Amino acid sequence: MENNTASIKRKRKVEFLKERKALEDEITSEPQESVVTRPWPIVYRPEYNVHFFKLEKLHPFDSKKWKHIFNYLVEAKFITQDNIIEPQEVSEEQLLIAHTEKYLKSLKWSFNVAAISEVCPLVAVPNYFVQKCYLRPMRYHVGGTLEAGFLALRRGWSINIGGGFHHASETKGGGFCAYADISLLVKLLFQSKSISTAMIVDLDAHQGNGYEKDFMNETRIFIMDVYNKRIYPRDEKAKEAIRCRIELAPYTEDQHYLEKIEAGLERSLRSFCPDIIVYNAGTDVLLNDPLGLLAISPQGIIRRDELVFMKARERRVPIVMLTSGGYLKQTARIIADSILNLADLGLISR
Numbered sequence: 448m449e450n451n452t453a454s455i456k457r458k459r460k461v462e463f464l465k466e467r468k469a470l471e472d473e474i475t476s477e478p479q480e481s482v483v484t485r486p487w488p489i490v491y492r493p494e495y496n497v498h499f500f501k502l503e504k505l506h507p508f509d510s511k512k513w514k515h516i517f518n519y520l521v522e523a524k525f526i527t528q529d530n531i532i533e534p535q536e537v538s539e540e541q542l543l544i545a546h547t548e549k550y551l552k553s554l555k556w557s558f559n560v561a562a563i564s565e566v567c568p569l570v571a572v573p574n575y576f577v578q579k580c581y582l583r584p585m586r587y588h589v590g591g592t593l594e595a596g597f598l599a600l601r602r603g604w605s606i607n608i609g610g611g612f613h614h615a616s617e618t619k620g621g622g623f624c625a626y627a628d629i630s631l632l633v634k635l636l637f638q639s640k641s642i643s644t645a646m647i648v649d650l651d652a653h654q655g656n657g658y659e660k661d662f663m664n665e666t667r668i669f670i671m672d673v674y675n676k677r678i679y680p681r682d683e684k685a686k687e688a689i690r691c692r693i694e695l696a697p698y699t700e701d702q703h704y705l706e707k708i709e710a711g712l713e714r715s716l717r718s719f720c721p722d723i724i725v726y727n728a729g730t731d732v733l734l735n736d737p738l739g740l741l742a743i744s745p746q747g748i749i750r751r752d753e754l755v756f757m758k759a760r761e762r763r764v765p766i767v768m769l770t771s772g773g774y775l776k777q778t779a780r781i782i783a784d785s786i787l788n789l790a791d792l793g794l795i796s797r
């Protein structure tokens with residue numbers, strides 16, 4: 448798949464990045480916070496995981512995906528619960544920055560939540576349980592995205608082991624996305640004057656129509672979206688917000704996919720200089736994913752994440768990664784392997 452010259456070039460680039468990182472650490476080392484004791488800028492807590500009194504078994508998703516990613520990273524002796532960041536639940540006040548009051552009130556009806564979560568029997572579940580078992584975990588994910596976003600600005604990179612609800616907008620949820628964490632993060636970063644420009648790189652198999660609707664005509668935000676053109680949501684109006692649009696045919700394979708992404712990233716970063724990259728790293732592009740309908744190998748996903756981190760890190764643009772869609776049983780393992788690969792290459796470090 449990859450010729451020798453490309454492989455040598457890549458290795459040289461990684462070496463170069465490692466050397467520069469070492470130099471940066473020497474210059475900016477903070478004596479009060481040792482590299483050994485400071486936490487990894489990785490955000491997670493056990494409350495992320497969804498449970499519906501076994502109703503989740505009616506859904507094609509691995510509803511404990513986030514726990515599985517965390518467990519793999521712990522097994523690999525990469526992190527522990529004590530050396531990562533535990534986020535707070537997002538507050539109602541914060542949610543109102545991204546959502547209308549009317550929309551948030553609509554979530555008090557199980558019928559509406561059942562439509563968003565695509566777990567139909569939820570219609571019959573009292574809202575108290577819907578809040579506890581689905582919406583509350585989702586609010587922790589959103590808190591995680593916010594925490595990770597601000598962390599990326601301080602540390603250069605961060606990963607929320609959840610989040611990435613790119614179908615939710617100010618007034619509407621859908622496709623398993625109840626809260627618009629990406630829109631909320633970007634709005635909060637602007638509001639706090641932490642950034643003046645942002646780039647969203649969305650490589651989930653689906654079009655990110657939620658934040659696209661929220662950021663229509665927003666010149667401070669550059670949206671690059673790569674998705675399967677034949678699947679949900681096919682939101683033509685929302686597509687107008689995309690500045691680098693790459694539409695893939697069903698069952699696209701690694702080589703074409705990676706070439707398109709690399710060229711798209713180069714083009715985007717040449718024409719726009721962001722203060723942060725929000726990377727929506729959905730893994731439903733995986734071969735045999737029944738929702739994404741693409742044909743990317745596990746190695747292809749790992750290489751993809753590597754490319755995005757390399758482009759961000761070589762330009763010193765802070766990057767925050769969200770894991771978004773992709774809920775096959777093998778997905779958690781691939782995400783964990785990808786994070787370990789980023790660390791092996793020196794693209795992320797403590």
Ligand SMILES: [Zn+2]
Binds near residue numbers: 651652653729772773
């Ligand atoms: Zn998706």
